[in-house]
Amino acid sequence: MGPATVLMLAGCSSTPVVLEPVGPAPAKHAVYVPTGRLRVLTATETHEIGDNTFYYPHSGYRIYDQNGKLWKYVPNHIGLMDQSAALVKIPAGRYRIGAESESYGVVTVPVLIEAGKTTVVHLESRWPIPSSASSNQLVFLPNGDPVGWRDSAALVSK
Numbered sequence: 001m002g003p004a005t006v007l008m009l010a011g012c013s014s015t016p017v018v019l020e021p022v023g024p025a026p027a028k029h030a031v032y033v034p035t036g037r038l039r040v041l042t043a044t045e046t047h048e049i050g051d052n053t054f055y056y057p058h059s060g061y062r063i064y065d066q067n068g069k070l071w072k073y074v075p076n077h078i079g080l081m082d083q084s085a086a087l088v089k090i091p092a093g094r095y096r097i098g099a100e101s102e103s104y105g106v107v108t109v110p111v112l113i114e115a116g117k118t119t120v121v122h123l124e125s126r127w128p129i130p131s132s133a134s135s136n137q138l139v140f141l142p143n144g145d146p147v148g149w150r151d152s153a154a155l156v157s158k
Helices: 004-009 150-158
Strands: 033-041 060-062 071-072 086-092 093-101 103-111 118-120 139-140 145-149
Touching: 033 103, 071 086, 071 118, 086 093, 103 118
Parallel strands: 033 118
Antiparallel strands: 033 086, 060 071, 060 093, 093 103, 118 145, 139 145
8 A cells, every 4th residue: 555545544534644745945046044934824714704794814723843842833814804824934944734724634744944935835725736846846635735845855865
């Protein structure tokens, strides 16, 4: 049984799904900054404010360090009318994100944060795959939804 099959079967249980590491998009030039940035587009929540006015803020998520210790909880919105996912400044390194995916429930996503770059994790509705990307450059949920660029270090080590 291959790893993809195991992950698909795991999606049927209540155990969170663990994906391959997601890193920043390939870039031509990086500016040295001791920190990077993280944006996680989590599943959204529906809130009615007033008469038939709906807002869809992103659900919160947790960032864990490499030892599994909670580094930070991110509410991922400011108030019930904020529909933008938070941009978090974070020291360069490897982390794990515990978050809710719109199409697959709770998932764990390993992420690489590089100095001066932004790592984006797409867990809301389908992210359109950039036309210049090949499938081996991306990380997918077991149901086939793309969630981000594969960690470039993971590509080299395979």
